[in-house]
Amino acid sequence: MGFRRLVILTGAGISAESGLGTFRDKDGLWTRYNLEDVATPQGFARDPAFVHEFYNARRRGLREAQPHAAHQALARLEAAAPTGSVLLVTQNVDDLHERAGSRNLIHMHGELTKVRCDACETVAEHRDDLSTGSVCGHCGGAGFMRPHIVWFGEMPMMMDEIYAALDACDLFVSIGTSGTVYPAAGFVEHVRRRRRAHTVELNLDPSEGHSLFAERRYGAASAIVPEFVDRLLAEGI
Incomplete structure (x- = not known):
């Protein structure tokens, strides 16, 4: 039936x-990175440049997959x-x-190929690298762009x-x-x-x-x- x-x-x-790469296998991402540094709002607040580079590298890898x-x-x-x-x-x-x-x-x-502005909450397609100087195309705010990813502690x-x-x-x-x-x-x-x-x-x-x-x-x-x-x-x- x-x-x-x-x-x-x-x-x-x-x-x-x-x-x-998977996350939790013996050679997964969480064996090479501290999730609190790259996958939490607190980690992003401490070192946004490091978090951006982590996701930039994953975005580049996705282009080849x-x-x-x-x-x-x-x-x-x-x-x-x-x-x-x-x-x-x-x-x-x-x-x-x-x-x-x-x-x-x-x-x-969330989606690796999208970004979100923490100032105006606009979500947009984005397949290139992000940096702390990236500017929101909607509100023009610089430094507020983050990966459109659900981090630990978020719903x-x-x-x-x-x-x-x-x-x-x-x-x-x-x-x-x-x-x-x-x-x-x-x-x-x-x-x-x-x-x-x-x-x-x-x-x-x-x-x-x-x-x-x-x-x-x-x-x-x-x-x-x-x-x-x-x-x-x-x-x-």
Whole structure:
């Protein structure tokens, strides 16, 4: 039997095969950087130039990365399903889902290719380097521009819309997540309380909350995600 409303959560594991570093693995970014220095409002206030260079380097790396078969399969699923029935929620700040063709998408942790003015709160597309002298194109203020990223201690974006979709879904799929970062790590438990939604984990290895999922498949995202999507499409979503 096909599913009518799908919510798909993706994390750093789906982008790792595109060459973008994960955060919590043994060689992840948080083993090389102190998160309090580069991923908190307090760190930005202490040394904005250092924080800008951290994200400038990640932005440059993103230019070289390309979507792979898992990103493409999720875009194919959305295109084949009735309009609005598949919502992709990503913890990733890269734009690989968009470049693969996904359109119904929420970046709950922000976007690396956008900047925000702390003076007037304008959000704008920005793919070049930022500095402490960068000027807001809307209000003209200099020194207020920051990456449009949700830092530790800040509220993830569009949570009302995400929980509304979780409440309505009959299939929840988690792909490439560690199961340690909240609130996303709590999505599967939120869905399970409704009892009528199927839950699936697709991951390289079992996540911290793997036992909460009714169905679990492990392997490289570029292999197992297209296989799973093919199965859904064959069942007539």
